[in-house]
Amino acid sequence: MSYRVGVDIGGTFTDFFVFDETTLETRALKVPSRPDEPGAEVLEGIRQLEARFGVAPGEIAHFSHGTTVGVNTVIQRKGARLCHFATEGFVDVLELARLRTPDVYDLLSKRPAPLIPRERVFPVTGRLASDGGELRPVDRASVEAAVGKARAAGAEGVVVSLLNAYRNPAHEHEVAALVREMAPDLPVVCSTDVWSIIREYERTVTAVIHAYVQPRVSHYLTSLQNALREAGVPAEPLITKSNGGVMSAEMGKTACAQMIMSGTASGAIGASRIAALSGYRDAIGFDVGGTSADVAFIADGRPQYGVGETIGEFPIYIPTVSVTSIGAGGGSIARIDDVGVLKVGPESAGAAPGPACYGKGGERPTLTDAFAVLGYVGRTDLGYDAVRVDVGAARRAVKTLAGRMERGVEDTAEAIVRVAVSGMYLEVSKLMSSYGVDPRDNALIAFGGAGPMTACFLARELNISTVVIPTAPGVLSAMGGLIADLKNDFVRTVYADLHAGTASAIGEGFEALRAQGERWLRQEQGYGGPASYIHSADMRYRGQSFEIEAFLDADAIDAGDVAALEEAFHAAHEQLHAHADRAAAVQVVNLRLVALGRTPKPRFEAAEETPAAAEPEGRIPVHADGRTVPAALFRREDLRPGHAFDGPAVVAQSDATVCVTEGFRARVDGYGHLILTQRGESGCRSTR
Numbered sequence: 001m002s003y004r005v006g007v008d009i010g011g012t013f014t015d016f017f018v019f020d021e022t023t024l025e026t027r028a029l030k031v032p033s034r035p036d037e038p039g040a041e042v043l044e045g046i047r048q049l050e051a052r053f054g055v056a057p058g059e060i061a062h063f064s065h066g067t068t069v070g071v072n073t074v075i076q077r078k079g080a081r082l083c084h085f086a087t088e089g090f091v092d093v094l095e096l097a098r099l100r101t102p103d104v105y106d107l108l109s110k111r112p113a114p115l116i117p118r119e120r121v122f123p124v125t126g127r128l129a130s131d132g133g134e135l136r137p138v139d140r141a142s143v144e145a146a147v148g149k150a151r152a153a154g155a156e157g158v159v160v161s162l163l164n165a166y167r168n169p170a171h172e173h174e175v176a177a178l179v180r181e182m183a184p185d186l187p188v189v190c191s192t193d194v195w196s197i198i199r200e201y202e203r204t205v206t207a208v209i210h211a212y213v214q215p216r217v218s219h220y221l222t223s224l225q226n227a228l229r230e231a232g233v234p235a236e237p238l239i240t241k242s243n244g245g246v247m248s249a250e251m252g253k254t255a256c257a258q259m260i261m262s263g264t265a266s267g268a269i270g271a272s273r274i275a276a277l278s279g280y281r282d283a284i285g286f287d288v289g290g291t292s293a294d295v296a297f298i299a300d301g302r303p304q305y306g307v308g309e310t311i312g313e314f315p316i317y318i319p320t321v322s323v324t325s326i327g328a329g330g331g332s333i334a335r336i337d338d339v340g341v342l343k344v345g346p347e348s349a350g351a352a353p354g355p356a357c358y359g360k361g362g363e364r365p366t367l368t369d370a371f372a373v374l375g376y377v378g379r380t381d382l383g384y385d386a387v388r389v390d391v392g393a394a395r396r397a398v399k400t401l402a403g404r405m406e407r408g409v410e411d412t413a414e415a416i417v418r419v420a421v422s423g424m425y426l427e428v429s430k431l432m433s434s435y436g437v438d439p440r441d442n443a444l445i446a447f448g449g450a451g452p453m454t455a456c457f458l459a460r461e462l463n464i465s466t467v468v469i470p471t472a473p474g475v476l477s478a479m480g481g482l483i484a485d486l487k488n489d490f491v492r493t494v495y496a497d498l499h500a501g502t503a504s505a506i507g508e509g510f511e512a513l514r515a516q517g518e519r520w521l522r523q524e525q526g527y528g529g530p531a532s533y534i535h536s537a538d539m540r541y542r543g544q545s546f547e548i549e550a551f552l553d554a555d556a557i558d559a560g561d562v563a564a565l566e567e568a569f570h571a572a573h574e575q576l577h578a579h580a581d582r583a584a585a586v587q588v589v590n591l592r593l594v595a596l597g598r599t600p601k602p603r604f605e606a607a608e609e610t611p612a613a614a615e616p617e618g619r620i621p622v623h624a625d626g627r628t629v630p631a632a633l634f635r636r637e638d639l640r641p642g643h644a645f646d647g648p649a650v651v652a653q654s655d656a657t658v659c660v661t662e663g664f665r666a667r668v669d670g671y672g673h674l675i676l677t678q679r680g681e682s683g684c685r686s687t688r
Contacts, residue, residue, distance in 0.1 A: 003055050004062040004600070005235075006482030007042060008266055008475070009033055012290025012331055012350060013449060014041040015655075017478035018055055019602045026602060027053045028475040030449075030655055036352070039220075039227035046231045057232040062599075064481040065249070066240040066266035069220045070213040070256055075312040077115070079212035080157045083150040084116045084204070085175060087163040088123035088142070093200050094208070102313075112313035115212050120153050122146035124162065124175055132167030143178045151183065159211045161191035161204040166493045169196065187211070194257055195318055198493045198589060202308075202317045209316050210257035218253040225249055240266045240480075242320035244303060245487020245596070248525060257318050258488070260311055263477065265321040268296035268303040270480025271445040274470045276301040277604060278673050280443035283468070284428065286458070287477065288450040290331035291348040295324045295428050297435055298445070304435070319489045319592075326427045330368040330450030331355055334416045336404055344420040356397035359390040365401055367420050369394035371453055373413035375622035376659045379633060380652040410623040421457045428462060439464055447473035452658040456647070456676060460661065467664070469674035471636075474655025479602075486525055486597035490516050491590050497542065498569075498586040503560035509591045510535060510557050517595030527597040538590040539569040541581060547589045548572055606670030609642035614668075622648060624662060643668045646679075 004019040016029040029048055034040040042065075049055040073079045086093060094114040103109040124146055125139035150158055158179055165172045169192035179188045191207035224237055238246040242261035252259050264287075271285030275298050285296040285303070297304050306322040308315045327346025331354060334344045344367060349355055353362035357372045371377040372394035380389075395409055402412040432439045443466040446455030455467045470476050490513045496502045514533055521527045535554050540547035550572040556564035566586050574580040616632035623629075629648055636653035644667045647660035651674065660666050664676045 002061040003059055004064075004482055004602075005049070005055075005060050006064045006066075006266075006478040006480070007045065008066045008263060008477040008481060009041065009068065010263070010289045010291070010449075010477075012354060013474075014045060015475040015478040016045045016049060017472070017475045017482055018049060018053065019482060021061070021600070024603055026472075027055070028472045028478075028655060030474060039223040042224060043227050043231055046233065058234060060233045060235050062238070062482075063228065063233060063235040064238045064240060064246055064484065065224065066263040066477060066481045067220065067259070068263040070217050070260040070262065071264075071311055073213045073216050074115075074209060074260075074314065078216070079115065080215050081154055082116050082120065082157050082159055082208065082211055083146075083153060083155040084121040084208065085124050085143070085146050085158055085160045085162075085179075086121055086204075087127065088125050090163050090200065091121045091123050092118070093161070093204050094118075094121065097201055097205075115208050115314065116159070120150075120155070122149050124160075126162070126171050126175075128162070128164040128168055128171055130164055130167065132164060134171075138171050138174045138178075140178060143175055144182060147179055147182045147186070150186070155186065156215070157187040157189065157211050159189050159191065159204070159207050161200070161207055163200060165190075165192045166196050166198050166203060169193070187214070189214075195491065196493065197317060197491055198495060202315070205314055206257055206317045209260065209311060209314060213260065214253075214256045217256045217259070221249045221253050240269075240484055241487065242309075242318055243305065243487055243489055243594075244269050244321045244484060246481070246484045246599070247486070247488065251524060257316065260316060260318070261309065261320050261323065264294045264296075264323040264325065266480035266484065267294055267447065267477040268298070268321045268323060268480070269484050270470075270476040271296065271447065272298045272301055272303050273480070273483060274445050274447075274468060274476070274673065275443065277671050278443070278468050278669060278675065280445075280466060280468060282441060283443040283445045284432070284439065284464075286428075286444050286446045286451050286455060287448040288446075288454055289329050289448045290350065290354075290450070291327075291329045292346075293326040293328050293424055293427075293448075293451075295326065295424075295431055296321060297431060297437065297442075299435075324427050324431045326423055328367065328420045328423045329448075330366065330453070332367050332420065334365045334367070334370065334398075334401060334419070336401060342401070342405065342415055342419050344416055344423065354387075355394070357389050357391060357394035358387050359393060362393075363397055365394075365397040365416065367416060367454075368450065369397050370413035370416035371657070371659070373398050373409055374417070374624070375620060375631070376453065376650055377657050379620065379650060379657075380654075410628075411626065414623060414626070417454070417457060421454060421461060424454070424458050425461045428458070443468050445470070447476040447656075449474045449656055452651075452656045454659070456659055456661040456664055459676075459678070460663070465678045467676040469651075469658050469676065471672040472655055473658075483599070483601045485599050486521060486527055488517065488520050488595050490593045490595065493590050495589055496587065498539070498562060498566060498588050500560070500562055502588070503562050506537075506565075506588060506591065507557055507560055510593065513591060513593035514595075517593055521595055521597050525597065529597055532596045532598075534594040534596070536592045536594075537565075537569075537588050538592065539572075539586055539588050541573075542585040542587050547587075548576055549592065604671055607641045607672075609668075609670050610640070611642045611644065612640075614639055614643035614645040616645070616649070620650065622650070624648060629662070639668045639672075639674075641668050641670045641672065647676075
């Protein structure tokens with residue numbers, strides 16, 4: 001027998017999703033995360049998989065893993081102490097950034113301090129022209145002076161990012177070679193080796209983030225590899241990437257920018273699979289864990305992608321699954337600020353001590369404690385019996401705020417939920433507005449440990465008529481990593497007008513990118529299956545400041561069909577901006593290629609639905625909308641395809657608690673998903 005295992009490490013729990021390649025059965029497990037000892041939670045999970053399900057470590061043939069170690073390093077500013085070697089006269093690129101105010105409605109808003117402060121940026125003499133030609137050679141003495149200053153500044157690494165290097169990386173590579181000669185123990189990174197794109201700030205900040213997290217990411221991945229070997233797992237671990245694919249852990253040590261949003265991308269991939277299965281191909285992925293809520297837009301069954309996503313306070317220009325993160329999760333701490341306003345998050349109780357109701361020493365009230373006080377949480381143990389809920393402890397924690405608010409404990413708990421949901425409402429609204437999409441036209445795919453708990457409350461505020469709860473919502477991100485394909489992005493800046501004279505150069509550029517993609521799949525990843533490629537280009541009308549991505553037909557590229565390439569851009573521009581100028585000249589800035597290698601995936605078969613009213617295990621009191629009402633209590637394992645019931649109700653299961661508020665009707669579909677529809681609403685139209 002052989003098993004495929006997907007793992008997602010969150011701030012509170014580490015999730016395991018197991019697929020048996022022989023029987024096609026799936027299993028799920030949660031264990032507490034161990035931020036104090038990375039890798040320990042993986043070892044514990046592997047031990048429990050064998051004890052509970054008979055999954056022997058030696059039978060694990062595939063191991064994929066999503067991690068937040070990179071993004072957490074940036075958010076906490078605990079990365080490497082770096083220096084930046086810049087072209088003489090251009091040392092302020094990180095300080096200037098894009099001169100954008102983080103919050104245009106805040107007169108006191110300040111841009112974040114760069115990860116490399118100005119006093120650790122040193123000039124290098126040498127200059128390339130805009131076409132890549134050399135205007136002035138690299139001056140060895142200037143490099144030697146910069147290395148000496150870096151040594152004096154206590155540098156743990158150097159980022160070399162020079163003007164116009166995207167056209168010609170020779171100067172960056174020459175400077176890097178000199179640094180290695182003069183200071184062999186000082187790690188050095190070239191911006192063009194990380195992500196070779198036009199525009200100095202975008203290329204530089206991406207390289208800086210890569211170098212900033214690299215030591216911690218490399219240490220973490222090495223610890224993971226050692227832990228798996230110690231446990232007897234023969235599979236080489238794969239790491240989920242920001243773009244929704246996977247790559248080897250060994251490559252992840254040197255391609256850190258590619259995996260910076262590893263954990264959040266896995267959730268979006270899993271949500272898109274559930275959206276397709278349930279027939280709601282236009283959906284909002286709503287992943288609420290212990291620390292944050294991650295929201296992604298899914299169109300036609302696929303998560304959306306973009307560049308310039310924010311990591312902590314900084315943009316990164318590697319292609320990523322577009323995810324908006326909100327500092328409100330099940331472990332988010334509720335507090336009253338200095339002016340008496342109730343706030344929830346972004347501070348989290350994390351895995352230790354966790355919410356007060358976890359009984360691990362937590363005393364401050366969290367969102368999960370509020371749900372325990374309201375009566376929704378605490379009917380069963382959580383996290384596959386990892387946590388026994390202490391409702392009394394939750395009440396004591398919430399009571400510390402109730403006195404200051406001059407409210408009852410239940411009313412205070414309800415206020416905590418409303419404040420948390422209001423933050424989620426704001427961010428979801430902003431995300432959907434950016435796509436020009438009405439949230440009411442989409443289903444809400446709720447997952448994560450706290451997603452099913454809060455989904456109906458959010459859907460009610462957004463007037464979303466349909467909520468989909470997966471069969472195992474608490475471990476969906478782990479499943480997303482398991483089903484992800486081998487995937488890598490490649491880019492080449494050409495910066496040329498699009499006409500018959502440049503068609504051959506564009507074709508040659510894509511041919512070179514395909515060769516890179518083939519080499520990455522076959523040699524670096526050891527993939528032997530069929531490969532596929534997605535071609536696109538960043539294009540604009542001549543005179544525009546910024547470009548948009550247009551997807552291109554491979555046959556049109558190879559044939560040099562300029563008209564077809566132009567029309568692809570016009571159509572993309574029209575879709576985004578509602579107009580196109582087909583008589584205007586078009587420029588191609590970047591060529592992009594995605595190389596894909598398909599991986600085996602679990603097959604989910606729909607069972608026949610037999611309509612019937614579900615019989616509750618009992619009735620429990622819950623506090624809702626300022627009053628106590630009886631709610632039906634169900635066990636998720638007792639519900640069968642076709643079962644239906646009305647809210648208010650609570651569905652208890654090992655990895656999450658589903659809160660069905662009054663006004664929603666629940667139905668179990670053939671895959672075991674809970675489809676919650678607001679009564680009186682028509683609901684989103686399923687494509688199944």
